[in-house]
Amino acid sequence: MEQKKATMIVFDGDLDKAMASFIIATGAAAMGKPVTMFFTFWGLNVLRKEQYVKVEKNFLEKMFAKMMPRGPEKLGLSKMNYGGIGAKLMKKMMKKHNVVSLKELIEMAQDLDIKMVACTMSMDVMGIHKEELIDGIEYAGVATYLAEAEDGNVNLFI
Numbered sequence: 352m353e354q355k356k357a358t359m360i361v362f363d364g365d366l367d368k369a370m371a372s373f374i375i376a377t378g379a380a381a382m383g384k385p386v387t388m389f390f391t392f393w394g395l396n397v398l399r400k401e402q403y404v405k406v407e408k409n410f411l412e413k414m415f416a417k418m419m420p421r422g423p424e425k426l427g428l429s430k431m432n433y434g435g436i437g438a439k440l441m442k443k444m445m446k447k448h449n450v451v452s453l454k455e456l457i458e459m460a461q462d463l464d465i466k467m468v469a470c471t472m473s474m475d476v477m478g479i480h481k482e483e484l485i486d487g488i489e490y491a492g493v494a495t496y497l498a499e500a501e502d503g504n505v506n507l508f509i
Contacts, residue, residue: 354383354384354385355384355503355504355505356384356385356386356387356499356502356503356504356505357375357376357379357384357385357386357387357503357504357505357506357507358386358387358388358389358496358499358500358503358505358506358507359372359375359376359386359387359388359389359506359507359508359509360389360391360394360496360507360508360509361388361389361390361391361394361397361509362391362392362393362394362508362509363393363394363429363509364393364394364395364396364397364419364420364426365393365426365427365428365429366423366426366427366428366429366438366441366453367428367429367430367441368429368509369394369397369423369426369453370453370456371509372388372507372509373453373456373457373459373460374456375507376388376460376465377456377459377460377463377465379505380460380463380464380465381463384505385466386460386463386465386466387465387466387468387496387499387500387503388460388465388466388467388468389468389470389495389496389499390467390468390469390470390473390488391470391472391473392470392473392476392477393419395469395470395473395474395477395479395484396419396420396421396422396425396426397422397423397426397453397457398467398469398484398485398488399419399420399421399422399479399483399484399485400421400422400483400484400485401421401422401423401424401425402421403421404480404482404483406480406482406483408478408480409478411478412477412478413478415477415478415479416478416479416483419477422454423452423453423454423457424452424453424454426438426453428441457485461487466489466499467487467488467489468488468489468490468491468495468496469481469484469488469489469490469491470491470492470493470496471490471491471492472492472493474490
């Protein structure tokens with residue numbers, strides 16, 4: 352019997368949506384499902400390194416880089432962010448209730464061998480270079496995601 356797979360497109364870079372993506376992905380992996388997460392457009396910000404990485408960029412790429420959050424700790428909420436206050440309150444509540452952080456969920460996903468794929472076309476459009484993203488991820492286009500999704504019995508767009 353063929354093993355059932357889970358795939359998801361992580362399009363959004365909001366903290367709460369990224370958390371949901373990784374909670375679902377790690378849950379599926381813990382149940383023994385192979386999982387592929389395909390990060391595109393704003394979702395790429397989840398994979399950005401927190402520290403600045405010096406890479407050669409043109410003017411528009413530099414502007415995008417300044418406006419986008421760098422890494423999981425800088426993401427805002429999709430609702431009630433209020434200039435970052437909402438995200439701080441959410442993190443405080445998570446800590447109070449022993450909920451792991453997004454950074455820890457990303458590490459857990461890597462430990463569970465979840466395939467994390469950065470969309471190369473979106474990287475080009477948004478001026479994001481491989482050196483700016485975390486280690487241990489793959490780079491591919493939409494055809495790679497579609498091939499994975501074709502074999503999946505759970506396919507999500509978040």
